[in-house]
Each structure stands twice: as structure tokens, then as C-alpha cells.
Amino acid sequence: MTATKPAAARPSVSRVPYTIGNAVKKPVEAVRSAVDDTAAMLGGSGALRFGQGVIATVIALTLGALCLLAVLAFHFPEYLTTPELRHQYSVDTLRQLLLVGLLVAGGLSLACVVLGIRRNVNLVSFALVIVAVALGGSRVPVGNFPDDTPYIGLDWFILDLLGSTLIFIVLEKLFPLYREQLVFRREWQTDLKHFAVNHFLVGLILLTVNFTIHHGFAWMVNHDFQLAVQGIPFVWQLLLCILVADLSQYWTHRAYHEIPFLWKFHAVHHSAKTMDWLAGSRQHVFEIIATRVLVLAPLFVLGFREGVVNAYIIIVGFQAVLNHANVHVPWGPLRYLIVTPDFHHWHHSSDTEAIDRNYAAHYAFLDYLFGTAVKSEKRLPEKYGVVGDYMPDRWVAQQAFPFRAKAVS
Numbered sequence: 001m002t003a004t005k006p007a008a009a010r011p012s013v014s015r016v017p018y019t020i021g022n023a024v025k026k027p028v029e030a031v032r033s034a035v036d037d038t039a040a041m042l043g044g045s046g047a048l049r050f051g052q053g054v055i056a057t058v059i060a061l062t063l064g065a066l067c068l069l070a071v072l073a074f075h076f077p078e079y080l081t082t083p084e085l086r087h088q089y090s091v092d093t094l095r096q097l098l099l100v101g102l103l104v105a106g107g108l109s110l111a112c113v114v115l116g117i118r119r120n121v122n123l124v125s126f127a128l129v130i131v132a133v134a135l136g137g138s139r140v141p142v143g144n145f146p147d148d149t150p151y152i153g154l155d156w157f158i159l160d161l162l163g164s165t166l167i168f169i170v171l172e173k174l175f176p177l178y179r180e181q182l183v184f185r186r187e188w189q190t191d192l193k194h195f196a197v198n199h200f201l202v203g204l205i206l207l208t209v210n211f212t213i214h215h216g217f218a219w220m221v222n223h224d225f226q227l228a229v230q231g232i233p234f235v236w237q238l239l240l241c242i243l244v245a246d247l248s249q250y251w252t253h254r255a256y257h258e259i260p261f262l263w264k265f266h267a268v269h270h271s272a273k274t275m276d277w278l279a280g281s282r283q284h285v286f287e288i289i290a291t292r293v294l295v296l297a298p299l300f301v302l303g304f305r306e307g308v309v310n311a312y313i314i315i316v317g318f319q320a321v322l323n324h325a326n327v328h329v330p331w332g333p334l335r336y337l338i339v340t341p342d343f344h345h346w347h348h349s350s351d352t353e354a355i356d357r358n359y360a361a362h363y364a365f366l367d368y369l370f371g372t373a374v375k376s377e378k379r380l381p382e383k384y385g386v387v388g389d390y391m392p393d394r395w396v397a398q399q400a401f402p403f404r405a406k407a408v409s
Contacts, residue, residue, distance in 0.1 A: 037120035045184045053117030056108045061121060063105035064128035066158050070098050071132045073154050074140035080154040082202060083147055091142060099138040105129050150203065157199035168277035168325050177275075177328035177341060177380070185274045193395040195281035198288065205285075209292045217297045226303025234308065241304045241312050245295050246362040252294045253359040254372070256287070264402035265290075271391035271398070273384050275345055280324035284399060319362060324348075339364045346374040349381030 038061070048055050073080040109125035112118060169183060198205075232240065256266035265284045272279040299309055323344035331340050339360050347358035357374040360366040367373040385391075390405075392398060 034120040034123050037118075038124045041118075041121055043189065045182065045186050045188060047182055048184065053112055053115075056112055057118045057121050057125070060105050060108040060112065060125040061128075063101045064109065064125040064132070066162065067098060067101045067105055068128050068132040068135075069154055070094075070101070070158055071135045071137060071140060073158070074098075074142060075135070077142060078145040078147070078149045079151055081151065082153045082156045083151070085155055085159070095138040102129055102132060102137060152200045153202035154200065156202055157196055160199060161195070164277060164321060168321060168327075171322075172276060172326045175327050175329050177326050177345065181274065181276065181326050183276075185276065187272065187274065187393060188278060190393055190395060190398075191272065191278040191282050194283060195278060197285075197395065198281055198283065201285065205289055205292070208289050209296065212289075212293045213297050213300050216293075217301055220301045221303070223303075229303050230305050234305075237304060237308050238311050241299060241308050242315065242362050244298050244302060245312060245316070246360055246366060248295045248298050249291070249361045250359050250366050250370070252291055253361070254356075257356045257359070264405055267386050267391060268398045268401060270348060270386050271389075272348070273389075275324055275326060275348055275384055277321050277325040279348075280320055282398075284402065286402070316361070323361075335364065336368065337365055338362065343374075345384075346376070346381055348384050350383050350385050350387050351376070351378075351381050353378075354381060355387070 041057075041061075048058070077086060105125060106129040109122040109129065112122040113126060172181075172183075229237070229240075253266075256262045265287045268284040269282055269287065272282050299312070304312075319339065323339055323341050325341055327341045331338075331342070334340070335343060339358075339362055343358055343364050346354045348354075353376045354374050357372050358364075358367050359372055364373070392401060
């Protein structure tokens with residue numbers, strides 16, 4: 001009689017696929033769990049408090065993602081960087097900034113993983129750093145490349161997001177208009193999408209604007225008059241440039257409010273129910289292009305010097321963000337001369353006394369001159385957004401809104 005092994009000792013062929021399946025399933029579940037936790041964090045809102053690891057996690061995740069995007073920009077500069085910027089900045093300086101970003105993101109995320117702080121999200125952050133390093137990190141070689149290719153302003157998005165975050169979040173915390181307002185308030189995700197798309201489309205927007213201005217307004221140019229304008233001293237020429245731009249901005253802005261068809265596009269901008277530095281990015285692409293054409297065309301026709309126009313662009317960029325920011329400082333009599341955050345916040349208010357008021361972008365006295373300044377005894381607006389709160393809360397839906405909605409006011 002041949003001895004047989006006990007049943008328990010026999011190798012079970014049926015268990016092998018199950019064991020292999022578990023071996024594959026566990027990493028997949030871990031990855032899915034990490035992605036789900038990261039998505040839940042990005043989709044949420046709330047206060048950032050010290051001692052809970054949330055701030056470190058946010059910094060690690062943000063820097064990890066931006067560093068990976070920066071590495072891609074180094075690999076494909078002809079398609080992912082803005083020509084006007086790439087001629088200005090130092091590649092070596094950018095490499096050093098990228099290296100610092102990788103070290104900070106990697107160090108913070110790894111420390112949080114070891115300490116068990118939001119481990120899944122920080123594993124994603126660390127993975128982003130590893131991928132960025134594997135793709136070359138700060139040592140990606142940059143050779144010669146054509147300068148006239150279609151491009152996405154990825155570098156402009158990265159630099160502006162970092163700069164705006166560092167400057168305006170600090171200002172909002174030091175000089176808040178609403179002290180209890182959160183950094184990660186509701187709807188911040190929608191406004192960040194607007195911010196990103198506006199930067200990514202910068203090449204297409206500039207091409208469209210420049211083409212329209214040069215082909216639509218060249219017939220109005222008088223070279224002798226332009227020479228006279230260019231002969232004005234720089235500071236006075238800059239102040240005049242801002243005044244001309246703001247006059248055009250005022251009437252364009254007022255038309256957006258008073259013409260129902262145009263309001264459907266501008267309502268996207270006014271749909272933000274919380275005002276901060278990011279809220280100003282919420283705009284319909286059509287409005288961005290149309291407004292830039294109508295504001296920059298007079299500057300082109302009058303022939304302001306290039307340095308003056310460049311200075312104006314810097315001013316308008318900073319002031320546009322500042323005036324939407326959750327910032328309040330005592331401006332004194334200057335509040336009747338220039339547009340301040342307090343002044344522009346009233347324009348975005350849905351309080352009755354604020355409807356269709358405070359149109360100016362730079363010089364507040366224009367609204368006093370044309371009788372459209374807010375006259376209210378209240379120090380602060382009580383609510384923001386469009387009256388009736390009818391705007392959908394997603395970027396695609398907001399871009400489609402003017403073409404689907406009936407006339408609203």
C-alpha cells in the first residue's frame with residue numbers, strides 16, 4: 001500500500017491564482033486609495049490649522065505637481081513655454097529654483113509619510129517628486145529650438161501661481177478685509193481651473209488680440225501724432241496711458257452690464273460668491289479676448305512707447321489681482337483717486353445699492369465723474385455673486401453658459 005500525504009499537506013493548485021491575485025490586488029488597491037484620498041483633499045474646502053500636517057501636505061503636493069510640470073517644460077520648451085518670458089529669465093536660476101522645490105516637496109512628503117500624517121496624499125506627492133527626478137529633474141538639457149511654434153504658457157502658469165500665492169495669501173492674512181475668510185474657501189477649484197486655462201491659452205489669446213488690433217485698427221494710426229505722444233516724459237506718458245486704457249475699460253465694462261447679450265458673458269466673472277486673489281481669474285474666454293482688444297487698441301493707435309505699455313501691463317496685472325483680493329488697508333483720500341480692493345469689492349457685491357456700480361479698473365474718479373460710484377453707508381458688502389445665483393459651478397458649464405442661457409440681468 002502506498003502511503004498518501006494528508007490532505008492538508010497537499011499543494012493546492014486552486015489557491016495559486018488567488019494568491020497571485022491578492023499580490024496584484026493589494027498594490028492596486030493601495031494606489032486607488034492614495035488617489036481617492038488625494039482627490040478628496042483637492043475637492044474639499046476648509047481651514048488650514050497648524051499642527052495637523054495639512055499645511056505641510058498642501059505645500060508638498062503643490063510643489064510636487066509644479067516641479068513635475070516644470071521638468072516637462074524643460075523637456076519641451078518650444079511648446080510649453082512663453083517666448084516673451086523665455087527671453088527674459090535665467091535658465092540656471094530656474095534650475096536652482098526647481099531643485100529647491102524638489103527638495104522641499106520630497107522632504108516634506110517623506111517626513112509626513114514616516115510620521116503617518118496624511119500618508120496616502122503624501123505618498124502621491126513623493127511619487128510626483130520621484131517621477132520628476134526620473135525624468136531628469138533640474139538637470140534636463142536645453143538645446144536650440146525654434147521660437148515660432150504654437151505654445152502653451154505652462155511656465156507662466158507655474159511662475160504666476162507661485163508668485164501670486166506667496167504675495168497675495170500673505171497680504172490677505174496680514175491685512176484681511178474679512179478676517180474669518182478661508183484660503184481654501186468654497187469654489188476655489190473652479191477659480192483655479194480658470195486661472196490655469198487663462199495661462200495655458202495665453203499664446204492663443206495674444207495671437208488673436210494682436211491680429212485683431214493690427215488688422216482692425218491700423219487704418220486709424222497717424223505717425224506724426226504717435227511721435228508727439230512718444231515725446232511725452234515717461235511718467236506722464238504712463239499716467240496718460242493708464243487713463244486712456246481705463247476710459248476704454250470703463251465703457252467696455254459698463255456695456256457688459258447694460259447690454260443683456262454681453263452680460264451673459266460677464267456674469268461668469270460676477271458669479272464668484274467669495275472674493276480673494278484667485279476670484280479675479282473667473283472669466284469667460286470671449287470676454288478676455290474682447291476686453292483686451294478694446295482696451296489695447298487705443299494704446300496701439302495713440303502709439304505709446306513700448307516701455308510705457310509694458311509698465312502698464314505690469315500695473316494692470318498686479319492691480320487686477322489685488323483688487324479682487326481679501327485685503328483692506330486704510331487708503332485715505334486716495335480711495336477717491338485710484339481703484340482699491342474695497343472699491344472693487346462693492347462692484348462684485350449683489351447688494352441692491354451696488355448693482356451696476358464702480359466700473360473703473362484703475363482710476364476711481366471716473367465713476368464719480370460719470371455718476372456710477374457706489375454710495376452706501378455700509379462699510380462692507382453683505383454678499384457677492386450674481387443676483388439669483390443661476391451660474392453653474394464648473395469651468396466647462398460656465399464657458400457654455402452664454403450660449404445656452406436666455407438673457408439675464
